[in-house]
Amino acid sequence: MLEKKGKFFFTGTGKPDKLMIKQGNSLGVKSILERISPLFQTPVDEEKKGLFYGILAVILWGLTFIFVKKGVEYSHPLVFTLFRLAVALPLMLFFRPKQSLVVLIGVTVIWNLGSFNFMALAMGQGVNASTAAFLQQTNSLFLILFSVLFLKEKMPTSLLISLPIAFFGLYIFFGGASLLKNISLGLVFVLGGAVASAFGMLLLKKFKMKGTFSTVVWLSGLGALIQAPLVWGSVPREEIVFSAPSFGYGVGAFVLSNIFSSIFWMKAVQLSKSASLSHLLFLIPLVVLAIDFFVLGAHIQTDHLIGGAFIILASSVRFVKIFKKQVSSG
Template sequence: MNKYLVLLLLIFANLFWAGNYVFGEYLVDEMSPLQMTFSRWLIAAFLLFPMAHWIERPKWKSVWKEWKTLLVLAILGIISYNFLLYEALQYTNSLNAALVNSLNPAVLVVFSVLFLKEKMAVSNIIGLLISLFGVLLVLTKGQLQLIFDTSYNQGDLLMLVAILVWTVYSVIGRKTKSIPPITATSISALFALIMMLPVIVFSNNDFNFNLSNQAITGVIYMGIFPSVASFICWNVSLRHIDASKAGVYLNLITVFTAIISLILGHSISFIQVLGGIFVFLGVFLTSKRKKKIKDETIKLSPVAGMVGK
């Protein structure tokens, strides 16, 4: 495949994921985080199962034998991460959420060291500290003397929890390497929908059916583009580029979120820009490892390119 086409696929994947943050910030005014999560994955499931069957042609009996692991992935990657993300967007803006989420690759490397017994160089440690400094700049709005204050933005703190959930999900997801990625995501989505359905039924007061046209458009967008289209673009590109190189493009999520926010009339503060620069620099240093280790880190979960964004 032409290298420029691969680049285009990576750009579109991250552009669609960025849209999830922006649309999510608007949708929280009309939908609860639970409704957003359920609606998004209900739409995605109708697309994923036919795709899995036609493209990957999995041996479904073998896949179902891994139901316990897939159930855990559904709880962590689909329900918990997305719920925390949309809950966070009720208190913070999409750019702040994307900036905090940029710390994810660095945290993933740390967990790889702790639980997968990988080695961490001095440059990795320095990179992690720089990333943390960047996130603290965003959390404290540049007033680092308030680090030990208890008045942090609730949304930013929820995004930190979301990062931890996503990291645990990624480490556990390595156990599903024998299952094709679209298939694994399809089953996880189904489990998540089944678990969320009773809560939806018995809490119908939180389920708004009188949605505006903008909200309906946003839900359809999140069900198709971040959940399915990004996943396809990402995995097709990984067939033609090293995972370690592709991972660098994940930082485009924050860049695109900032651009979309500017187009929609939102302002971007100097502290957000400065914090983002530190986070990106730190992630680069943290991820600067031997090729084999980097590829394994990025590919910890075969569904990592989809569920957690």
Template sequence: MPQSIQTTKFLILCVVWGLTWIAVKSGIETVPPMMFAATRFACAGALLLLWTLRGRRMALIKSKDLFRLLVSSLLMITLCYGPLFWGMQFVSSGTAAVLEMSLTPLALLAFGIALREESWSTARALAMGLGALGLSVLFFPAVSLDELSQSHALVGLAAVAWAAVSSAWGSVLMRPLLRRYDSTFLSGSTTLIGGLILGMAALVFEPTAAQSLTVLWDGKAIAAWLFLVIFGSLIGYSLYMQLIRDIGPARAGSFAFVSPAIAVSVGVLFGGEAISFQSIIGMAMMLLAAYICLNGDKAVLTPLTRRGGRNAIRDCYTSE
């Protein structure tokens, strides 16, 4: 696939998932968080499967792949978003963002290497460290040091950390399936299965989850839900699956270094939020980390060795 198309897909994913932060925050103000996420994913999954059926791209999953699909769906959706929203009750959003977004690309690379879907490189190690540091610099003002000393906050942090690990594990497990089946079909299957199971968990663990299904949500929550279904899931997850297949989990996961910068920028441009020099430095570090991760060793070595003004980077999205 041409590099320009893969680059466009990656940038769209970063923008869309950068904006989902705002939509999630708006929605869970009035709707139980787990049920809000469950209905979003279940609806998006059903729509994606209907689309694949219409295009005759729906396939029968072979018995040997069915278990992998189920486990991947649980890890990427149910066991990710359930603990994430539960844990965020006990820690600030800034603390959760630093932890979850820092761990996601690290975990993707670690599982990728362990499951032989990725290879280790000095450039990737540098990118992961730089990105994690950049996230810390960006969100440090929102991190409460007092909360970290409280026992319930530690449990919340553990839940948020697990969410990142779970999502990464499922993403890497999914890659072999993406080489054998249509990516839209797998996106629909994953979000539908994960969303339905997450909905059942919400009914058990969220006291007002059942009631939320019987009342009309307010306009703000409905608008946020529609945005998450259409852009966050129908478009976002489909692109994410394609990128996992085409450029590998670690490179696809570098969206975690770009999306927060987009979210902060949107808040400044349209929400009237203030931005500090420290935030600008943090975002610059994260964007540089994503660039290094996407371009690999050439991003580090080529500027030191190039001659005659030749292009420093090419084929940055080459498949593993």
């Protein structure tokens, strides 16, 4: 004989019947799912998904600047990049991407080695993380230019409005005219990295390279194989030494940037238009500044606040348009 006590059924022994409890729990879970299921029935715009992945990538890229800045203090910049990429070599034995070897090598040379080496060389010349992040934003201009020329993408009207606002904000953010007085070889290296980064993103989109673990592992591993003779031929022998701290920072940069950030960004490239991605790139200096402030104890100046406000305003011009499109289509 069954006796009901509360939400459970008990047998004559007074112990709850396991089958009845299981059925009751299933009904409870089903009821909860029925209540929350409408929240997941609204289709999410592909570009909105791309923005989400892009934001994650930008945050991780900002964190990577700290590892690069610390790593080049212990090793030659090119050696540090080799340490960073060599982490992927053993992983290549267990994963094989779908892309052809020619495509992987091309993207590796331009996107990985180009941007990473230029950035490492720039910081080796004494360029601080914030200034490097500022000039790196020119890759948004190169990305838009390359997309219009080679992928025939259209430039939205909102971009003509937001780009001047964004660069005015960046100009204020980094000290205005004083920034232009400090042109050096390091800043030229940063611009070179921006061009390589933008063209690499173009190749990702052109060859429809999705963000998979096997793909990013092979891009890094091939980069290490190509980087090794470059290091041997250009770095003085006495500077080609193993440095445990530099290798440790290289591992951190590898995990944050080469794995997670690369996967998220490659997904964003396939889902979003170049115009949207360019606005995300503008946010990198703000991420780096926030990390400098909360982690390294850097001071935030008035220029940072005013310039940051203009950068956020410029990015919101494009983002609001995307979200309005999502609401109207829904």
